[in-house]
Amino acid sequence: xxxxxxxxxxxxxxxxxxxxxxxxxxxxxxxxxxxxxxxxxxxxxxxxxxxxxxxxxxxxxxxxxxxxxxxxxxxxxxxxxxxxxxxxxxxxxxxxxxxxxxxxxxxxxxxxxxxxxxxxxxxxxxxxxxxxxxxxxxxxxxxxxxxxxxxxxxxxxxxxxxxxxxxxxxxxxxxxxxxxxxxxxxxxxxxxxxxxxxxxxxxxxxxxxxxxxxxxxxxxxxxxxxxxxxxxxxxxxxxxxxxxxxxxxxxxxxxxxxxxxxxxxxxxxx
Numbered sequence: 001x002x003x004x005x006x007x008x009x010x011x012x013x014x015x016x017x018x019x020x021x022x023x024x025x026x027x028x029x030x031x032x033x034x035x036x037x038x039x040x041x042x043x044x045x046x047x048x049x050x051x052x053x054x055x056x057x058x059x060x061x062x063x064x065x066x067x068x069x070x071x072x073x074x075x076x077x078x079x080x081x082x083x084x085x086x087x088x089x090x091x092x093x094x095x096x097x098x099x100x101x102x103x104x105x106x107x108x109x110x111x112x113x114x115x116x117x118x119x120x121x122x123x124x125x126x127x128x129x130x131x132x133x134x135x136x137x138x139x140x141x142x143x144x145x146x147x148x149x150x151x152x153x154x155x156x157x158x159x160x161x162x163x164x165x166x167x168x169x170x171x172x173x174x175x176x177x178x179x180x181x182x183x184x185x186x187x188x189x190x191x192x193x194x195x196x197x198x199x200x201x202x203x204x205x206x207x208x209x210x211x212x213x214x215x216x217x218x219x220x221x222x223x224x225x226x227x228x229x230x231x232x233x234x235x236x237x238x239x240x241x242x243x244x245x246x247x248x249x250x251x252x253x254x255x256x257x258x259x260x261x262x263x264x265x266x267x268x269x270x
């Protein structure tokens with residue numbers, strides 16, 4: 001038996017009520033890693049929680065828009081998420097710079113700074129602790145320290161070097177769970193969420209995330225509320241990042257909790 005989704009804040013409760021009242025005009029968005037997929041040591045090995053696709057398949061026909069907004073390339077998120085045949089799903093990759101919908105991918109050319117970072121990163125990381133790894137996302141490059149013996153120490157050791165490289169190449173550094181990502185400025189998950197909400201004429205917005213990069217989406221929901229659009233901030237909680245839980249309306253226990261939330265919401269709206 002599913003349990004009705006409840007908010008710990010009045011604003012979140014208002015957002016849930018608005019979704020229930022007009023689900024066909026609602027936008028339901030999710031981060032991928034840490035929200036729909038458990039965090040793993042090797043990003044290439046990440047896969048959506050086994051309950052995600054069935055749950056989203058139930059939810060999608062009941063609401064206006066279901067979206068995944070991720071720092072991963074859109075095509076990669078579709079592949080590792082198993083989303084290729086999920087009707088009605090929009091995937092905004094690279095923080096909204098890429099878009100996948102109905103099997104069609106739209107992706108811009110990377111700015112020149114990305115190629116420069118790609119060439120210089122191996123030299124900069126030549127003396128980095130063992131276990132530090134580079135993930136090439138096409139439009140961005142991420143440096144992961146999760147597999148180092150002391151992940152946080154390695155992250156802090158590299159931070160100033162990567163910030164200096166980003167400044168020289170016109171990129172910005174996006175911090176995350178034992179990762180520092182160098183990417184083009186001017187787009188974040190908040191801008192992506194707001195843009196999609198405006199495009200779809202969303203009457204209410206829910207976003208679920210787990211990491212620091214998702215705070216921009218929380219900021220967007222706060223701004224939408226002030227403009228009259230109800231919203232709900234959901235945190236897929238972890239011991240590694242607590243900043244989202246401090247601002248969330250609804251807190252669930254990792255990707256399994258997100259699946260439970262989606263199943264409960266789908267059951268309410270059916």
